[in-house]
Amino acid sequence: MTNSRELVRDTALRLFRERGYATTTMRAIAQEAGVATGLANYYFPSKDHLVQELYVEVNRDHAVRAARVLERGGDLTTRLRGVLHAGLDAFAEYHGFGSEFVTVAIRPGSAASPFSTESDEARTTSRAVLDELVAGADPAVPDHLRAELPELLWLAQLGVTLFWVHDGSPGQRRTRTLVDGAAPLVGRLVRLSRLPVLRGASQEVLDLFRAVRA
Amino acid sequence: MTNSRELVRDTALRLFRERGYATTTMRAIAQEAGVATGLANYYFPSKDHLVQELYVEVNRDHAVRAARVLERGGDLTTRLRGVLHAGLDAFAEYHGFGSEFVTVAIRPGSAASPFSTESDEARTTSRAVLDELVAGADPAVPDHLRAELPELLWLAQLGVTLFWVHDGSPGQRRTRTLVDGAAPLVGRLVRLSRLPVLRGASQEVLDLFRAVRA
DNA sequence: GCGCATCCTTGAACATGTTCAAAGACTAGC
DNA sequence: GCTAGTCTTTGAACATGTTCAAGGATGCGC
Incomplete structure (x- = not known):
């Protein structure tokens, strides 16, 4: 038996x-781990912090699956679609209570928020995947987009996750449809962004993004 | 004194x-209203349902402010910017605990979710504002977009709200910047969508949207 | 070996959202 | 005016996340 922290975790x-977020009580965790109630809160100041641990684990799983997809090469569309589907695969078994976890994750100030300092590791992992996605795309992503695209895609990924949480269709088919449709669209827009007509608009998008981010 | 339900509400x-969501206890509400603890839960099965009431009120406020903006006429960009700013104005006094409310609102199944049946009235009100925004724009919105654009803008509005909640800048300046930048971009893209090069992409966006919505 | 400081661990106590059985008020039908 | 049934209202009870004072363990300097 390792240390108590890992045991609780x-x-x-x-x-x-097994049971989802709401029906897993702190007391049940402590009891099942064979420790006192207070000890769980000693290592994890709040239940949110335990959700954050789950978030990290799922994220690692996603990174592994995504790496397998990316080593196959391909163009931006193919790679984006593959990585997004890999994310859905990693999340799949949690859909039943995914909503509960996302509720926790989306609250600003929550430890489980993808923007929190506690999520540094998870965020770095995700960002590495998306950097690689963009960097290894063939044909190459246009210069003027290469720097910002990974972060934009990261946000898009959060959006897909949010959609997935609300997706009540069997097997979350609708989210799959969304990914299959959105990936080629992104690829197409990235290609089109080189055209003179769109050069201005795409520059505006980037400027706005830079002006607005934290 | 009207009926107890309104009193509690x-x-x-x-x-x-005055105090925000978390620090307002059901007991405090009941006590301040001069009724028993259980009565609040009799009329509002959960605290979420009370947040939903708040959501409705803010939404009405937004609709009133937006109507004033829209009667001034203008092009799509101007109207969109005006309506979004009106929304931020309506929300402004809640920013301190806006995060708490959005947390409640974003949970699927919550009464306060903008997608819930309880929010039918609020959703209808919002949609009417955006229908009017699009219908009254001068120059007119292209035919192929006119049907779907209000709903797309409604989703965009939710996105802005989500951004606003996480916006820690003083006076939520960053969200204002986002609105000021995004509105002209939307206007520009809508105009560009008529060009042959973009006709395909814009059709794809619409098709995807239709395929994916509930 | 001894003190001492830090880290672990415990279980009771607390605050809060929610439930519920019981009692009270009110209304319709007669 | 009575009865039966429904709608309101009450306050105690319950479950749960969190806090905390108290007590152990552990290791370090000497």
């Missing part, structure tokens, strides 16, 4: 998987 | 405004 994650 | 909304 692993027990919590297992119960989350 | 108004008390709750006042306390929400």
Whole structure:
């Protein structure tokens, strides 16, 4: 048996998987791990922090799946579609209570928020995947987009996740449809952004993005 | 004194405004309204339902402000910018705890979710504003976009709200910047969508949107 | 070996959202 | 005016996340 922190962590994650967020009580976690109630809160100041651990794990899983997709090469559209589907695969088993977790994750100030300092590792991992996605695309992404595109795609990925949470269709088919439709659109817009007519608009998008981000 | 339901409702909304969501307890609401604890839950099965009431009120406020903006006429960009700013004005006094409310609103299944049946009235009101925004734009919005654009803008509005919640800049300046930048971009893209090069892409966007919505 | 400081661990206590059985008020039908 | 049924209202009880004072363990300097 390793240390208590990991014991609590692993027990919590297992119960989350088995029962969901709301029905997994701190007391149940502690009891199942064989420790006192207060100890879980000693290592994880709030239940949010345990969700954050789950978030990290799913994220790692996504990174592994995405790496397998990316080593196959391909153009931007193919790679984007593959990475997004890989994310949906990694999330799949949580859909039943995914909504509960996203609720926790989206609250500003929550440890599980993708923007929180606690999520640094997860965010770095995700960003690395998307950097690689853009950098390795063939044909290459136009220069003027290469710097910002990964972050834009990261945000798009969050948007897809948000959609997925609200997607009540069987097997989340609609989210799959969204990914299959949106990926070629992104590819197409990136290609079109080189045309003179769109050069201005695409520059405006980038300027706005830079002006607005934290 | 009107009926108890309204009394509880108004008390709750006042306390929400004064103290925020988390620090306003159901007991405090009941006590301040001079009724028993259980009565608040009799009329509003959960605290979410009270947040939903707040959501409705803010939404009405937004509709009133937006109507004033729209009667001034103008092109799509001007009208969109005006309506979005009107929304930010309506929300402004809640920013301190806006995050708490959005947390509640974004949870699928929550009464306060903009997609819930409880929010039918609010959604209808919002949609009417955006229908009017698009219908009255001069120059007119191209035919092929006119049907779907209001709903797309409604989603964009939700996105702006989400951004606003996470916007920690003083006076939420960054969200204002986003609106000022995004509105002309939307206007520009709508105009450009008539060009042959973009006709295909814009049709794809619409097709995807139709395929994916509930 | 001894003190001492830091880290772990415990379980009770607390605050809060929600539920519920019981009681009270009110209304319609007669 | 009575009865039966429904709508309101109450306050205690319950479950749960979190806090906290108290007590152990552990290791370090000497």
